[in-house]
Amino acid sequence: MHNTLDNVVIYNGYPVSIVAAVSFHCMVLTALVYFQANRAPQVLNLVQPTVVKALLIDVNPQVRNAQNLERQRLERLDQQRQTREEELPRESEAERELERERAAAEERARQQAQERQRQVDVDALRQQQQADAERQARLEAERVRQEQTRAQEEQARLRQIDEAREQERQRQQAAQELAITEFELVQSGTALIQQLVQETWSRPPSARNGMRAILQIRMLPTGELVSATITESSGDAAFDRSAENAVYRAAPFRELQTLPINLFNRNFRTLSLIFQPEDLLF
Template sequence: MNSVFNNLVIYNGYPISIAAAITFHILILVALIWVQSNNRIDSLELVQPTIVKALFIDENPQVRNRETLERQRLERLDEQRLAREAEQRRQQEEAQRQAAAEQQRQEQVRAQEREQSALLERQALERQRALEAQRNRERLQSEQEQQRQRDLAEAERRRQVEAVDRQRQQEATSAAALEAARTEFELVQSATALIQQALQQVWNRPPSARNGMRVILRIRMLPTGELLDATITQSSGDPAFDRSAENAVYSASPFTELRSLPIKVFNANFRALSLIFQPEDLLN
C-alpha cells in the first residue's frame, strides 16, 4: 500500500494531477455544449405576454355628420350623372329618328316629282313652262328644307358637345371637391388616432374599473393643442374612474399633434371634442 502511494507521488504527483485537471475541464466543456445543443429548440419558445390594451371609442358627432353628408353628396352626384347619361342617350335616339323620317319624306317627295313629271310629259307642252317653274319652286323648297334640316342637325350636335363638355367640367370640379374632403377626413382621422394613442399611454385605470364602465368627457382645446377645460358629460358612476379619465386627458395635454392641422379643420373638428373612455379588456 505504501509503495502504491510512493509511486503516485513521483514528482510530487504533478503529472497525474495536471492530466486530471485538464481532462475534467474538457469534460465539463463538452457536457455544456452537449446540453445546450439538446436544449436549444424547446428553450426558444417565447411566451407571449397577455396584452392589456386600453380602448376608448371616439364618437365625435361632428365627424359622423360629416361622413354621412359626404356619403349622401356622393350618392346624389352618382344619380345626377346617371340621369344625364340617360337624357343624352334619349336625345341621340330622337335625332336618329328625326333623320330617318326626313329621308323618307324626301324620297316621297322625289317619287311625287317623278310622277308629276311623267304626268306632265303626257300633258301638253304649254303647261311645261308653268310646270317647270313649279318644279323649280319645289326644288328650291326641298333644298331649303334640306338646308334647314342640316342646320338643325348641326345645332343638335353642337348642343350635345357642349353638354358633354359641361358634364366633364362638372365631374372634374366635383372630383376636386371630393379629394379635398377626403384629405381633410384623413387629417381628422390621423389626428384623432394620435390623440387616442396619447390618451391610452397615460390613462391609469383605477382598480375599481370594470368592463362596461363608460365615462364621456367633453374637452375644449386651443389651436395650439392646449387644453382649455374638460368636463364630465356622462359619469360612469365611479368617481375614481371618472377622475382617472380626467387625469389622463390633463396629463396627455397639450396635444401638440394638432398644431400641424389647418385652422379650418381644427375649428370644424377639434375645438370641442367628446371623448368616451371605456375599458374593454379587463379581466373582471
C-alpha cells in the first residue's frame, strides 16, 4: 500500500498535475518555435537563359519612354506659348503711351550721365598710367620667381590628373557592370514573357507573313496582368484577338515577382509586345 504512487496522490494530486500540464504546454510551444526557426525559406530563382531569341516579340521600353518625354516637353512648350499670347493683347493703348514717354525721359537722363562719366574717366586714366609703370617693375621680379614654382606645380598637377582619370575609369567600369546585370535581368524577364506568350499563341488560319500587331500590356509587381490593349492593329481582327488571348492565357508571369521593384517599374510596368509571324510558309 505504501508506495510512491500513493504519496503522489496526496492532496488528490493537484500540484503534480498543474506542474505537468504547464510544462507540457511550454514544451509544445518551444517545439513549435524551434521548428519554425529552423525551417529554411523557399526561394524561387529566376532562371536566366543564356540565349535570347527575339523572333516574334520586340520589347523596347526605353525608346517608348524617350518618346513620351519628348511629347511631354513639346506639350509644355505649347502651353507656355499659348499663355504668353493670351497675355499680350491685354495691354491698353494708354499704358503703351505712358511707356513711350517714360522711355524718352530715361534716354535723356542716360545721355547726361554718360557725359559726366567720360570726364571722370580721363582723370582716372592718367593716374592709372603712373601706377602701371611702378607695378611693371615689381611684376618682373615676381614673374621670375613664379616661373620656377610653376614648373613644380605643373608636375604635381599632371600626376593628379592621371590619378583622377584612373578613378574615373574604375567608376565607369563599375557602373557598366551594374548596367550589364540590370540589362541581363531585363533580358531574362522579357525572354520569359516572350516564351510564355509564344507557347500559348495559337495563330488563326488567316495569319500571313508580314502581319504585325502591337499590344500594350500593363502588369503588377506580382506579375499579374492588368490590361492588354491593341495599340496597332494588324488589319485582321482574328489575328488581333488571337494575340490578345495569348497574353491573357500566358498571364500571370509569376517569375517577375523576384525582380527588384525599381527595375520592374522602369521596364515591366507597361510593356509593348509585337506579334509578327515570320515562320509561316506564305
